[in-house]
Amino acid sequence: MTLEKLLSFIQSREWAIDLNFGLSQLSTVLLNLEMGKVERPEIVSNSIPVNGSTSSNETTKQIRVLSLTGTMFTENQACSYGIRELSKELYSAYNDPNVLGILIEGNTGGGESSAGHLLNSTLKDKNKPVVIHAQMLASAGIMGTLNATEIVADGEASQFGSIGSYISIDTTIAKWLAENMDDLYAEQSTNKNFEIREYLKGNKVPLQNYVNKNAQHFIDAVTPKLKGTDAVKQTTVSGGMFYAQDAKRRGLVDSIGGRNYAINRIIQHSKY
Numbered sequence: 001m002t003l004e005k006l007l008s009f010i011q012s013r014e015w016a017i018d019l020n021f022g023l024s025q026l027s028t029v030l031l032n033l034e035m036g037k038v039e040r041p042e043i044v045s046n047s048i049p050v051n052g053s054t055s056s057n058e059t060t061k062q063i064r065v066l067s068l069t070g071t072m073f074t075e076n077q078a079c080s081y082g083i084r085e086l087s088k089e090l091y092s093a094y095n096d097p098n099v100l101g102i103l104i105e106g107n108t109g110g111g112e113s114s115a116g117h118l119l120n121s122t123l124k125d126k127n128k129p130v131v132i133h134a135q136m137l138a139s140a141g142i143m144g145t146l147n148a149t150e151i152v153a154d155g156e157a158s159q160f161g162s163i164g165s166y167i168s169i170d171t172t173i174a175k176w177l178a179e180n181m182d183d184l185y186a187e188q189s190t191n192k193n194f195e196i197r198e199y200l201k202g203n204k205v206p207l208q209n210y211v212n213k214n215a216q217h218f219i220d221a222v223t224p225k226l227k228g229t230d231a232v233k234q235t236t237v238s239g240g241m242f243y244a245q246d247a248k249r250r251g252l253v254d255s256i257g258g259r260n261y262a263i264n265r266i267i268q269h270s271k272y
Helices: 003-011 019-035 083-094 113-124 140-144 171-180 194-200 205-225 230-236 244-250 259-270
Strands: 014-017 044-050 061-069 099-108 110-112 130-138 150-153 159-161 241-243
Touching: 044 099, 061 083, 061 259, 083 099, 083 113, 099 140, 099 259, 110 113, 110 140, 113 140, 130 140, 130 259, 140 205, 150 244, 150 259, 159 244, 171 194, 194 205, 230 244, 241 244
Parallel strands: 061 099, 099 130, 130 150, 130 159
Antiparallel strands: 014 110, 044 061, 159 241
16 A cells, blocks of 8 residues: 555544544554554453352353554454454453453544444443453544443553544645546535535535534533533543543543453442
């Protein structure tokens, strides 16, 4: 894949991602491509047996460990699994009577808006505890995990936030399209691709309003979890990143602790 194709891919999607994280991920992808590395990481880490069965004949309960790392895409990519794949693993765990709960190890700055919404709806369907243990959750990572049973920050340096969305448009391509393409829309299709059509004419307002609405949906979804005064909540949803203690005060994180702590929280939530 050439850099031009990669950039075209990026600019063809609607993102809910922290920009610093996104740029670091882009550098990683380019390095992997240069080295010919296209290996997809494992989505399932393992299953942890839980002690305390009441009968010697009883099947040992397990905690399923899943991974939410890197850039969030809805579908599988060459170097990463998609959230649809993670969703399948979650439903498999929901339907497994031997799974006591689920630990999702998170380290993501977000990704496609659609990926965040898909994970959000999958976690809303949970029928057993799902605890997120994260070094970073940003943008679509926050949106996707709103319905988790608990979010545990791995440590004081863990970061959370970057609530919002944006669209990246290649102005060179936009200019070329405006000057060289003549799209004929049906007379009944006055609102089809309206925002982009207006943008190509030089009117950014409709597209800006579209991005604003998308961000507002995100803000409306996360606001019920937030803590603090109205002024504090406003700063929380304005796009900044916050370290663990500050994120906890703001309601983006429920607790702070290591992996064993997160596992114990699953056991406590399950009342096992």
